[in-house]
Amino acid sequence: MVRLGVLPDNAQTTASATNASPLSGANRSLHGTVYPCAALHRSELALGNIGREPLAAIHERSRKTYGRLTIDDQEDCRDCDFRHFCAGGCRAITYAATGRFESRAPNCQAIQDRIINALTQMPV
Ligand code: SF4
Numbered sequence: 001m002v003r004l005g006v007l008p009d010n011a012q013t014t015a016s017a018t019n020a021s022p023l024s025g026a027n028r029s030l031h032g033t034v035y036p037c038a039a040l041h042r043s044e045l046a047l048g049n050i051g052r053e054p055l056a057a058i059h060e061r062s063r064k065t066y067g068r069l070t071i072d073d074q075e076d077c078r079d080c081d082f083r084h085f086c087a088g089g090c091r092a093i094t095y096a097a098t099g100r101f102e103s104r105a106p107n108c109q110a111i112q113d114r115i116i117n118a119l120t121q122m123p124v
Contacts, residue, residue: 034058036066039092069101076104085115 027038032051035041047065048058069091071083080086088094089105097106105111 034062036062037092039090040095066101074102076102082112082115086111 027036027041028034028050029041032049034047034050034055035045036047047062050058071087072078074083074088077083077086077088086105089107089111091101093107094103094105095101097103
């Protein structure tokens with residue numbers, strides 16, 4: 001299922017504006033341009049335009065572009081002991097900070113600290 005949200009083309013979105021996964025849904029502008037996420041309204045990431053082609057074609061393009069971006073495919077994260085708790089963090093925040101989806105999250109250490117904190121507070 002494709003989730004589809006709407007933002008104006010000129011919306012000033014930032015990675016911190018949402019923690020939605022860029023890879024689990026889609027977001028379109030008022031002019032029909034589809035992006036991977038509300039926090040990723042960048043021309044270089046546009047997946048297509050629903051006024052010019054079927055949504056199924058855009059979804060297929062999204063699947064081919066991002067479908068293999070799993071935590072075990074992420075070079076910087078695949079050996080991390082926390083990867084299945086963290087899943088690489090928010091890809092939009094990482095993209096905004098590094099220009100790449102495959103990098104470690106810029107708040108990687110804070111994520112690890114939170115996971116350790118949560119695990120050490122679990123009752124045994
Ligand atoms: S962002 Fe940091 S904590 Fe998360 S999986 Fe990658 S290396 Fe591990």
